[in-house]
Amino acid sequence: MENKNKILVIDDNRDICTTIKDYLQNYNYNVATVQNCRDALNIINQKFDLIILDIMMPDMDGIEFCKIIRDKISCPIIFVSAKLLEEDKIEALSIGGDDYITKPFSFRELKARIESHLRREHRLQNKEIYILSSGNIVIDILANEIICNGEKLKLTKKEFELIKFLIINKNIVLSKEKIFDNVWGIDSESYLETVTESIKNIRKKIRSLDKEKSYITTVYGRGYKWEVKDEI
CATH class of the missing domain: 3.40.50.2300 (Response regulator)
Known part of the structure; x- marks a missing residue:
């Protein structure tokens, strides 16, 4: 076959x-x-x-x-x-x-x-959900695109997957280990520091298009969570 x-x-x-x-x-x-x-x-x-x-x-x-x-x-x-x-x-x-x-x-x-x-x-x-949105950000899963304030974010594949994972679990604190396992995979030879570096890059890219909202919150000692003020 x-x-x-x-x-x-x-x-x-x-x-x-x-x-x-x-x-x-x-x-x-x-x-x-x-x-x-x-x-x-x-x-x-x-x-x-x-x-x-x-x-x-x-x-x-x-x-x-x-x-x-x-x-x-x-x-x-x-x-x-x-x-x-x-x-x-x-x-x-x-x-x-x-x-x-x-x-x-x-x-x-x-x-x-x-x-x-x-x-x-x-x-x-094969996900049934194809569009996700939060604040001024819209994710088109099928097109592998994230739009912020009407402009396409230039992201690496892992940055795209990281944002998607955070939005799906918005308002939930996720440890670096959980993010790593779900985005990079437990069988990856990457390092936990890659999560921190990727989030730093994501914040910089989002801030270039949206200076009004803060999307990724650091919960010290516990991890990160996606939250937008006044959004349920």
Whole structure:
């Protein structure tokens, strides 16, 4: 049975691309590979379901590539890299990555991560609620867009999901751990600090379009909650 999920692998190591492709094709994934980000930009509009992206590449690295495409592409992005520093992982996840796997990695683990993200995407696409609103903010779940005061917020995928999760649970205090588990997933290699960094970025972006309302409240020692004054 043909797997309809289409995956793009971007890595300057041709052998890694070939090995990943051969492995995933055994499970009927439709896999395309490129060895540099410039070539990836030429095919990125082919509606991939997931991207596997190396960081250290010549000409344009994976971080720069992710920054370029993230506002236009909503599919999960799994970074793969030999870079082990926590700062590198936080940067990759803060600019729109959904996961981070360090090299060398097992193909079984990679497949498990892919399946986890695709399951999460499937659940999101099958939600019965498509429009959420709060204050001057409207979320169009199907379009993966958030409008603030009539203008589209430029968000990473995780920032979008974080706002959606907070609004769905508005006026409820959510711990960083609960936010992390629901937005990044309990199987992610991200760090709790990524939640704090993402909320800081969200506040800055919302404030640029709406200076009248404060949406995300910090409840010290407990977490965060979405609340808008005079809104039930």
